[in-house]
Amino acid sequence: MMEQVMDVSKLVFTKARGGRFRWLTISTLMLAIGMLLHLVSPSVAGFTPNWMIACYVVAILLTKPSYKQCLGICMVAALMEVFTSKSAFPYGDFASEFFGAYVAGFFAHSVPPIKIGKFSLRPAIAGFITTCVSGFTFVSILTLVMGIPMKVYLYGMLPAVAMVGIGNGIITPFLYFPALRLFKSMHYMAESDVEDSDHSGLVLKQQQEGVISVEHLTYTYPFSKKKALDNVSMAVSKGDFVVVTGPNGAGKTTLLMSMAGAIPHYYGGTMEGMVFTGGKAVTQHTIADLASSIGVILSDYKAQIVTLTVGEEMAFTLENHGFPPDEIRRRSKEALAKVHLDGLEERKVSTLSGGQCQRLVVAAVLAEEPEVLVFDEPTSALDPEGIREFYEMVGELNRKEGLTVIVAEHHLEAALPFAKKFILMNQGKIISQGTPEEVMRAMKQNHIYEEAIPDMYRAQLTLEDQGISFEKPFLNIRDAEQSVMDSFEKGEGKHA
Numbered sequence: 001m002m003e004q005v006m007d008v009s010k011l012v013f014t015k016a017r018g019g020r021f022r023w024l025t026i027s028t029l030m031l032a033i034g035m036l037l038h039l040v041s042p043s044v045a046g047f048t049p050n051w052m053i054a055c056y057v058v059a060i061l062l063t064k065p066s067y068k069q070c071l072g073i074c075m076v077a078a079l080m081e082v083f084t085s086k087s088a089f090p091y092g093d094f095a096s097e098f099f100g101a102y103v104a105g106f107f108a109h110s111v112p113p114i115k116i117g118k119f120s121l122r123p124a125i126a127g128f129i130t131t132c133v134s135g136f137t138f139v140s141i142l143t144l145v146m147g148i149p150m151k152v153y154l155y156g157m158l159p160a161v162a163m164v165g166i167g168n169g170i171i172t173p174f175l176y177f178p179a180l181r182l183f184k185s186m187h188y189m190a191e192s193d194v195e196d197s198d199h200s201g202l203v204l205k206q207q208q209e210g211v212i213s214v215e216h217l218t219y220t221y222p223f224s225k226k227k228a229l230d231n232v233s234m235a236v237s238k239g240d241f242v243v244v245t246g247p248n249g250a251g252k253t254t255l256l257m258s259m260a261g262a263i264p265h266y267y268g269g270t271m272e273g274m275v276f277t278g279g280k281a282v283t284q285h286t287i288a289d290l291a292s293s294i295g296v297i298l299s300d301y302k303a304q305i306v307t308l309t310v311g312e313e314m315a316f317t318l319e320n321h322g323f324p325p326d327e328i329r330r331r332s333k334e335a336l337a338k339v340h341l342d343g344l345e346e347r348k349v350s351t352l353s354g355g356q357c358q359r360l361v362v363a364a365v366l367a368e369e370p371e372v373l374v375f376d377e378p379t380s381a382l383d384p385e386g387i388r389e390f391y392e393m394v395g396e397l398n399r400k401e402g403l404t405v406i407v408a409e410h411h412l413e414a415a416l417p418f419a420k421k422f423i424l425m426n427q428g429k430i431i432s433q434g435t436p437e438e439v440m441r442a443m444k445q446n447h448i449y450e451e452a453i454p455d456m457y458r459a460q461l462t463l464e465d466q467g468i469s470f471e472k473p474f475l476n477i478r479d480a481e482q483s484v485m486d487s488f489e490k491g492e493g494k495h496a
């Protein structure tokens with residue numbers, strides 16, 4: 001039965017950073033260290049610790065990979081052992097490390113860190129037991145294959161396995177704690193022993209209407225003490241055109257990334273509250289799942305291009321989703337037409353202008369048919385003409401295709417004719433949200449990011465300070481001209 005959670009504002013989700021390939025990086029490093037130690041290690045009283053086992057135990061305890069991944073790590077360890085083994089039957093390592101993988105995985109997943117003060121005994125115990133199980137398997141197979149007498153097995157080999165086990169029980173913590181410190185300092189590890197959260201068993205109910213609903217979201221990046229978002233709540237309705245603005249470091253990108261699930265899944269960190277995208281709680285879905293509802297175009301959009309030609313770029317993601325060729329052709333054609341790049345399938349990406357590259361990325365995202373398009377500072381690398389063209393294209397997608405658009409933007413003037421809603425952020429908080437006019441007034445009143453208010457509207461606010469009011473806000477040049485003309489016709493403007 002699923003557990004019901006009514007109040008998502010109290011919900012906490014923690015995740016170590018960049019999770020997906022951390023286990024691979026750390027285990028590769030640990031196995032390399034294990035191999036070096038194995039080659040140079042002297043034996044003590046005839047016994048050599050098994051460095052490879054100690055090192056894979058450390059890697060598995062540190063990264064908690066799935067059991068399948070544990071097996072992968074241990075099979076690589078076994079292969080390395082086979083190449084360097086002096087044993088009469090080195091292939092026994094594949095069998096012994098098979099069991100070793102599951103024992104180490106069991107310690108990582110199911111055995112709590114048994115602590116004496118701040119010191120965890122788990123590495124020592126895991127090192128000892130994994131080595132004993134692996135060693136027992138190895139010598140048993142060796143005995144069977146080589147026909148070794150039972151006496152030798154019982155009184156020679158098994159005690160030797162126990163001795164190596166004890167040795168590994170001693171060396172494993174000596175490898176584990178420095179490795180933990182090292183990988184923490186490289187930001188590969190979470191700061192504490194806090195497990196990655198799992199929300200799969202919860203029923204999470206969206207409290208606000210909207211295709212995106214951010215509910216009491218507080219978020220801290222890994223290894224940061226400062227909240228990047230602080231109790232942020234907002235909702236985006238279908239068909240909205242929302243512009244998120246605010247000074248550098250206000251939290252705009254962080255907010256956008258939380259809508260796409262990159263926070264918490266890619267960045268890790270600690271998240272309180274919840275974000276619902278297309279009705280899905282982001283902590284319960286992968287970034288790939290959420291991509292069917294939301295498409296993200298990064299500020300460094302060129303980094304999103306992975307192929308050489310326009311046609312290949314369009315097909316790339318669709319092929320990965322397993323769409324048949326006909327469907328890929330249909331979606332590509334439609335999406336390219338929407339961004340006015342139709343007929344350019346054969347063009348090399350390197351021959352496209354900056355603006356065209358951006359359109360290509362938008363088309364590739366559109367081909368996945370999301371409901372929401374998110375742009376992080378899309379105009380930062382464009383010239384004024386490029387900025388105008390960009391907003392005309394996005395305005396058309398919003399108006400004609402009914403796409404919901406969310407843009408993090410510093411250039412408010414260009415976005416103003418299209419935006420239905422503005423959101424002002426500062427220091428991780430939403431300071432004001434509403435119509436562009438309401439928000440720009442709040443910017444002036446609170447002296448937050450005043451310099452971003454378009455000159456035209458700033459002129460209106462200055463004139464209002466002088467006691468002159470206007471019928472229509474100066475949101476575009478035509479309205480401004482009309483308002484001024486009306487004021488002249490009525491005298492020198494309406495005095496407040």
Ligand SMILES: Nc1ncnc2c1ncn2[C@@H]1O[C@H](COP(=O)(O)OP(=O)(O)OP(=O)(O)O)[C@@H](O)[C@H]1O
Binds near residue numbers: 224226228250254408
């Ligand atoms: N990967 C990260 N790790 C730690 N802190 C981060 C990370 N990315 C951003 N921050 C911090 O989070 C806060 C919000 O940053 P964010 O990039 O969301 O702001 P922004 O409003 O998009 O700024 P800009 O307009 O400069 O892009 C800042 O204090 C920033 O230093």
